[in-house]
Amino acid sequence: MPTRNLREFAYRRLLLLLLAALCAGQVQAQVNDDWSNATVIATLPFSDAQTTSAATTEPTDPESICFIGAAGSQGRGSVWYRYTTGSSDEFLSISTAGSSYDTVINVYRGSPGSFQPVLGGCNDDGISGVFQARLSGLRLRADTSYSIEIVSHGSSTFGGSLQLAVASAPQYLVTRSDDPNPALAACAPGDCTLRAAIKSANTTPGAVIVPAGTYAISLGSSGEDANNGGDFDIRAGMGIYGAGPGQTIVNAGNLDRAFAVDPSGGSATGRVTAIIADLAIINGGGPSFFGDGGAIRAYDSGGGNLSNDFVALQRVKIGNSRSQLNGGAMALSARGMIHDCEFSANYANSTGGALTLGPSFGGGDTTIDIVGSTIANNQAPSSFSGGGGIKSTARLRLTNSTVFSNTSGYHGGGIYLTGTGNADLRSSTIVANVARSGGSGTSNGGGLRVDGGAMNLANTLVANNTTGSGAGVADDCTAGGGTLSANYSLIRNGTACIFTGTGNLSGSDPLLDIGLADNGGPTRTLALLAGSPAIDAGNPAGCLDRFGQALAFDQRGQGFPRSSGAACDIGAYERSATVVAAPDMPVLASASDSGSSDSDGITNIAQPHLLGTCTDGDTMTLSVDATPITPTAVCAASAFDIVPATPLADGMRAITVTATRNGTTSAASPALDIVIDTGAPAVAINTGPSGIVVDAGATFTFGIGDGLGAECRLDASSFAACSSPASYSGLAPGPHSFDVRAFDLAGNIGTDTRSWTVAAPSAPATPVLDAASDSGRFADDGVTNAASLVFTGSCVDGDLVQLYDGTNALAGASATCSAGYTINVAGLAEGAHAIAASVTRGGLESTLGGALSVLIDRTAPAAPTILGPTGPSASRVDVSGQSEANADISVREGPTTLCTALSDGNGDWACQVQFQSGGSHSLTATATDLAGNEGPASNAVVIDVDLIFASGFDD
Known part of the structure; x- marks a missing residue:
């Protein structure tokens, strides 16, 4: 019995044993084992811890596209969760860190039988050094239900202790289009370059939001892997989301490629899921760029972890990029999904003018899905090159896609399949590719070259491809080995390829348009002309995708349904009897575009006027994030003006419009990306005076959130530009107020105010x-x-x-x-x-x-006068006189003070002198005022003292 059958037999036997155990009550059934009983995630953040050893795998479980194993692997022992988004797009992080077993995360829309993998919604072992998975920055559309499946990865261990965490992912909004030197250390609100945003997401994984604009790489040179210069190094799982490939442009300037995913030589995180959406990349690599992947590289030519990474592109256009090695636009050895993308005018000197896919290393399995995409006008001209459009050693699944006018110098002008690669081409168009004469003098497979593996065509058109120089020789397919099959396909000249299968057309001119054109949808397509044998020649059961489900639309997407006749058409383009061209992109009315610019698409008007041109009589329907809204409008005077009946939710909104005529609805127009922002900037005064303060100065610090700049005013003055800190001086006592405000791009005004009173200090005490x-x-x-x-x-x-x-x-x-x-x-x-x-x-x-x-008082008083006594006196004499009022009087005989007195208010004074000796005594008087000034002596007065006479009387 073949090994694969033995594995399937053992696995089925294990399932039977588990079922028997359940019936016997030996194993408790897993609560959320089946999609129908998924655990509902009501709010974020969410966490769950459970043992999943009893989980089983149901027949309806979908294929895990990033699972390492055989094709179509479902994983083992699935458990399910369900989450429904709110009215705005959301960005999630999902992690199984801490689980005891090897896990894989898958995210889907739809239900069993119609599951649709979410772009980038798959990760196997995203955390370095352990075997658990992590998705970061995954964008989920508004008002949509999503299913999260956790499966066990392993051939012997099924389940174990599961730790699941689901939370809103950090968002890094790019606000600068330059690439300064030195690079910013990290992404800060209001000051964030694309390089800084990716650097921050490498540290704390999340979503990088890149508004409309051109972002040029100018810092450093190629060969640097730490995101400090040259290409943008994606070293951890993240999502990078632009405003649309016509609005957000990354210009590598031929300095380096644009993005390197999990670059070799860096500290690779094990298994990274990188999502890039809604942007264009131009001028990657260049004539002197000797690196793989002119615009994007997730490629390891020497083995390693990269084959286990996962890269998802959606609505990405890559042009004018060049590698002297492999993959002019992208070299990808990781697993991947490429949806609604266009690769044109790229160049690789070795292999893969646009895309080099694979190989897989270390027993890995590189599966790459390309859906709804165009690979055109690329070249790999070297004489020993292969794959003017695509060179693949991977498991390539190409659906609803066009490979047109690519050139190889040797093998496979359109697609070159070699090594262990397999290719499954469904409802695709391979036309006008050329393989020129190579180094051996011959060239093979203008459209397809198969040198190994297996190639299957279903509902696929291969025609008008050539080999050789000049006009060339018709050669739609050449096989040097491998297994080929085709069903319901048109192969105009495939004599060098022996296909098995039914319902095929050969030798017929497919009657195609002369070249690619904008026939609606996100990419250019090649239309079928009237009378083409490819019309209604597809599988009567419908054009089926790789899951066996009927494709609803052709390459152009919504508005271009499949199976418009008896059967679907062969190729990527479905010709319908009535074709309503997709309208032009709607326009936001300038009066509804609030803020500093009336043309930047950022507004705080939640019910804006949305305008556009149209064909009179058509019914115009707007969709917001792919959900139709009311009201509709009937086109008149070649114009419409619609105001949404319900306010649009805050966030980036993708606005498209369709036209309905006679019951046929067009494809959606290109998306107008606008930002609804009704929230004012978070302006807050952090520090500054309040209450009553004794200070004539005031300093305030403040933050303005996402405001563009601050304006301040003091009291009733006018607002003027300012920054934190704002300082004032010389304030008068009394009440004061400080106001700060900030405007955001949408014109919202955030304000904060602070009032205080300035008081003078209290008067001091008397000196x-x-x-x-x-x-x-x-x-x-x-x-x-x-x-x-x-x-x-x-x-x-x-x-x-x-x-x-x-x-x-x-x-x-x-x-x-x-x-x-x-x-x-x-x-x-x-x-x-x-x-x-x-x-x-x-x-x-x-x-x-x-x-x-x-x-x-520093003026001495005048000399006093002595008025008495007169004549002879006894030993005790009363001396009197006049002086300055209130003066201190000193009566002296020579230097000796005989008595003192204080003159009264009239200046009169008197004091008594006791003489100790008789005879004549000469007396003078001086006056000293209150200040201590002493005046001159008075005129001398002589007094005769008779002590005998005095003693006789005394007796």
Whole structure:
């Protein structure tokens, strides 16, 4: 029995044993073993832990496209989950990290019998060093139900401890189209290049959002694998999403390729799922580029992990890219899905003018699906090259696709299949390709060259291909080995290929259009002309995909149904009796395009006017993210204007329009990508004054979220551009307010405000005249004759103290408070002074505190007069006189003070002298005022003292 049959027998026997165990109650049935009882994921984030050892594989389980194993492998022991998106597109991360067994993640739309793999929704072992899977940045469309299948990968171990985590993926919005030197360290809100976004996603995997614009590579050179220069290195699973191939353009500038997936020489993450969608790549590689993959490389020519990676392209156009080795547009040894893409005018000097696919390494199995795509006008001109369009050693599955006018210098002008490769070509068109004379003097297979493996054609048209130079010789297929089969296909000249099968046409002119044209849909196609033998000559059961399900549409997609007649047409193009051309892309009315630009497609108007041209009488239907909306409009005056009845959800919205005429609906127009953004920027004042503050200055820090720039104002002033921190000074006491606002691209305004009150510091206490400066009779009367006065007082440390005389600030009479203040004031004039103090804190000066009255008197009083006694006196004599009022009087005889007195308010004074000796005594008097000024001595008065006379009387 063949090995494969033995494996199938053992596997079926195991299933029977499991079923028997279930019937005997020995094994508990898996709760979510079948799609019909899938566990519903209601909210994110979601986690689930369960043992899946009892999980089985149902006949309706779909094929896992990234599974490492035989063709059509389903994996082992599936469990199912279901998640339905909300009103906006979502980006998910799905991980089985922490599980005890080898897992594969698959994501599908549809149900058993009609499962459709989600682009990029497959990963096998995405985490380095362990055997668990991870998807990051997977885009799910709005209002759509998705099925998540976890299968066991292994020939002997089925299931185990499963740890599943599903969460919203980080999003990195690119805001800059340049590639600065040095490169940005990471993607920051409002400051993010494409390189920085990919660098951040390499660290924390997620979705990179690339708006419309041209993104040129200008930093560094080829051969660098850490994403610091040259090509953009995708080192972890992520999704990269543009605004459409006509709007988002990555220009490699012939400096390097555009993208390298899991680059060799870098710290590869094991098995990466990389998704690139809705953009164009131009000028990859170049004449001097000796690397595989002119625009994209996920290729390991020497073996390794890359054959286990997964690359998904959707609505990507690659042109004018060049490699001196393999794959002018892309070299891919990883598994992959290529949907609705176009590869044109690319060049490879070795193999694969557009695509080099495979080989698989390390026992891997490289399966690549190309659906709804065009490979045209590419060349691999070397004399020993192969595959002007595609060279494959992989398992290639080409469906609803066109391979046109490619050139090889040797084998396979259209497709070259060699090595272990197999090819399954369904409902595809292989036309006008050329294999020129090679190094051996001969060339083979203008359309198809098969040198090994197996090639199967179904509903496929192969015609008008040639070999040799000049006009060439008709040669649609040449086989040097391998197994060939064809069913319901048109092969005009395939005598060098012996196909087995039924329903084929040979020798017939297919009657094709003269060249590729925009016949609707995302890619150019080659139309069948009226009377073509390919019309209605396909399989009577319908044009079937690789799952055996009838194809709903031809290469152009929605609006171009298959089987319009008795049977479907052969080739990628279905000719219908009535063809309604797809309308042009709708336009967002400038009045509905809010924000700083009325043409950038970013608006906060959720019900915008959407305009377009049309044919009068057609019914125009808008679709948002592929979901039709109301109302419709009947075209009049070659135009329509539709306002959605329901507000569009925030986020990037793909707007298409179809035209319906006489019951036939066109294909959808090219998508208008607009961004609905009704959320204001998250403007927030983080720090700054509030309440009551004693500070004439104010500094505010703030953030503006996704705002384009800040505007600030103080109080009632006008808004002006500003940045954080914003500082102000010289604020007057009283209430104040600070406002900051920011606008985003949609014109939304985010604001924040802060109010506070500026208060001056309290007035200080009355200054004190230092006792040492208060001369005269009293040390605290404020009357002094000092030339320099010292004032002290209490205050708050750090305050600036200023002394005033009345309302005039005294020059040089200030000090910074430190445990009080001491200020020396010189130069005050004689007279009365009112000394007060103020304090300044935070730029604000207080009012004056209490005033200290100071009288400065530096003028000595006049000499007093001695009025008595007169004549002879006894030993005790009363001396009297007059002087300045309130003066201190000293009566002296020579230097000796005999008595003192205080003159009254009239200047009268008197004191008693006790003489100790008789005779004549000469007395003088001096006056000292309150300030301590002593005047001159009075005129001398002579008094005769008779002690005997005095003693006699005394007796």
